[in-house]
Amino acid sequence: MIERKIRVLIAKPGLDGHDRGAKVVARALRDAGMEVIYTGLRQTPEMISEAALQEDVDVVGLSILSGAHMALAPRILELLRANGQSHVKVFIGGIIPDEDAPALKEIGITGVYGPGASTEQIVMDIREAIAGVKA
Amino acid sequence: MSILASSVLSGDRLSLARLLTCVENDVSEGREALDVLFTYTGKAHLIGITGAPGTGKSSLVNQIALSFRKLGKKVAIVAVDPSSPFTGGAVLGDRVRMRDLSGDPGVFIRSMASRGSLGGLAQATAGVVQVFDAAGFDIILIETVGAGQSEVDIARLAHTTLVVEAPGLGDEIQAIKAGILEIADILVINKADHAGTDSTERALRSMLDLAHPVQKIFHHHGQQQTAQVEPRPTNNSESAKELWIPPILKTVAPEAIGLPELIEAIQSHAASLQKSGEWLIRERARLSAEFDLIIQQTLLDKFHAFVPASHIDEVMDSVQNRKLSPREAATAMINLGGI
Numbered sequence: 001m002i003e004r005k006i007r008v009l010i011a012k013p014g015l016d017g018h019d020r021g022a023k024v025v026a027r028a029l030r031d032a033g034m035e036v037i038y039t040g041l042r043q044t045p046e047m048i049s050e051a052a053l054q055e056d057v058d059v060v061g062l063s064i065l066s067g068a069h070m071a072l073a074p075r076i077l078e079l080l081r082a083n084g085q086s087h088v089k090v091f092i093g094g095i096i097p098d099e100d101a102p103a104l105k106e107i108g109i110t111g112v113y114g115p116g117a118s119t120e121q122i123v124m125d126i127r128e129a130i131a132g133v134k135a
Numbered sequence: 136m137s138i139l140a141s142s143v144l145s146g147d148r149l150s151l152a153r154l155l156t157c158v159e160n161d162v163s164e165g166r167e168a169l170d171v172l173f174t175y176t177g178k179a180h181l182i183g184i185t186g187a188p189g190t191g192k193s194s195l196v197n198q199i200a201l202s203f204r205k206l207g208k209k210v211a212i213v214a215v216d217p218s219s220p221f222t223g224g225a226v227l228g229d230r231v232r233m234r235d236l237s238g239d240p241g242v243f244i245r246s247m248a249s250r251g252s253l254g255g256l257a258q259a260t261a262g263v264v265q266v267f268d269a270a271g272f273d274i275i276l277i278e279t280v281g282a283g284q285s286e287v288d289i290a291r292l293a294h295t296t297l298v299v300e301a302p303g304l305g306d307e308i309q310a311i312k313a314g315i316l317e318i319a320d321i322l323v324i325n326k327a328d329h330a331g332t333d334s335t336e337r338a339l340r341s342m343l344d345l346a347h348p349v350q351k352i353f354h355h356h357g358q359q360q361t362a363q364v365e366p367r368p369t370n371n372s373e374s375a376k377e378l379w380i381p382p383i384l385k386t387v388a389p390e391a392i393g394l395p396e397l398i399e400a401i402q403s404h405a406a407s408l409q410k411s412g413e414w415l416i417r418e419r420a421r422l423s424a425e426f427d428l429i430i431q432q433t434l435l436d437k438f439h440a441f442v443p444a445s446h447i448d449e450v451m452d453s454v455q456n457r458k459l460s461p462r463e464a465a466t467a468m469i470n471l472g473g474i
Contacts, residue, residue, distance in 0.1 A: 004160055005223070005224075005248070005250075007156075026226050027226065029224065030219060030222060030224035030225055030226050031219070031222050031224060032222065032224060033222050033223040033224045034224050035218075035224060035225045035227060035246075035248045036224070036225065036226045036227065037227045037228075037230060037246050038226055038227065038228045038230075038231065039230050039231060040228075040230075040231040046237070046238060047234070047237045047238070050237055050238065051230060051237075051244075053148060053149060053152055054148070054152055054243055054244055054245055055152070055245065055246055056152040056153055056155065056156045083149065084149045085149070
């Protein structure tokens with residue numbers, strides 16, 4: 001049997017065009033041995049959930065710098081659940097005010113990362129979240 | 136019947152995605168489902184698309200898929216990208232170029248990492264393709280970066296192999312790479328609005344003219360992966376008529392320029408394969424290669440289950456100390472094992 005790889009979808013929903021952070025995280029996850037499906041800019045929630053399903057990912061990473069996270073996050077979670085993918089862990093990175101993080105976690109977002117977050121932390125958190133699913 | 140297999144046959148897309156993962160990870164659920172689904176394979180047209188990075192393969196795949204969708208065909212896309220040999224991870228970015236296909240229930244895109252496979256294809260690619268075939272996709276596009284032996288891998292797997300070139304990438308040298316020209320069923324010069332297109336076309340055409348048109352026969356000698364070609368007798372005018380000469384087509388993918396001609400060439404090639412009997416011959420070569428690979432893996436697994444690693448270590452010490460050759464060591468151990 002082949003060692004199971006963690007598959008992560010990285011997407012930028014909405015209209016913001018700054019993708020350097022997303023690319024940095026994508027490379028860090030690759031360097032940590034994960035398979036990263038990078039879908040790029042201007043993804044709608046429908047496109048994200050469609051890709052998550054087709055690629056049977058374990059994790060969805062959203063990069064949101066536009067401030068639209070409180071609208072986008074619930075919609076994406078809803079679509080994932082509707083598609084039978086409620087086991088998928090969703091992480092959000094970007095410009096997220098501290099006061100929004102608890103609300104996001106409340107609705108089911110697994111991790112929230114601001115601009116100073118370390119990629120090592122993200123890798124560790126993903127591995128821990130997946131281990132939880134397997135167990 | 137395996138639950139996963141029957142769900143896939145009934146059209147459930149989540150099950151399809153799950154099964155692809157099982158097949159990729161080579162777990163028993165995947166193997167069982169593949170055995171069940173195999174009966175339903177053999178209908179899809181498998182199209183391989185390969186070429187150096189930067190030739191615009193993904194954009195071209197996007198357009199080819201759109202064209203076939205307009206013809207009412209269900210299209211599956213398998214996009215293979217290399218895994219890092221150091222970390223085992225991968226960034227799979229081919230979906231970025233395929234936005235036009237999102238929201239279409241007649242399309243399914245799956246990204247795969249090569250996971251250490253030396254050729255451009257993952258070992259599991261053949262299994263993934265079989266799942267899509269059984270699931271009822273009419274066209275399966277397999278995209279891979281042309282590197283090393285991957286052209287051979289994909290030509291072995293696909294009915295129709297497209298090799299994509301782009302002008303200004305050191306074309307003359309590219310064109311001369313013999314493996315590409317022997318394996319291509321259709322040559323595509325993408326980004327044909329760039330300078331250097333004409334000289335690329337001339338270089339490809341002159342290489343094609345130099346080479347004898349040959350029938351592609353894939354020999355498989357256990358481990359050997361190279362494609363060997365046998366020259367057809369050129370004095371037989373009837374067989375010369377049946378020969379497929381790879382056309383050289385020019386495209387500008389983002390604008391869909393050259394796409395109708397490309398689709399026509401792909402369909403024409405499929406018809407030619409059916410007519411000449413090549414369709415079945417190539418399928419046989421593919422299935423035999425898969426069979427051989429499974430036998431090899433199974434025997435190797437049995438060997439390792441039978442012979443403890445410590446014993447192998449001892450033997451390898453002797454080999455490294457030049458007490459006996461690898462062949463002598465292997466023969467002795469195989470005889471011991473009674474395999």
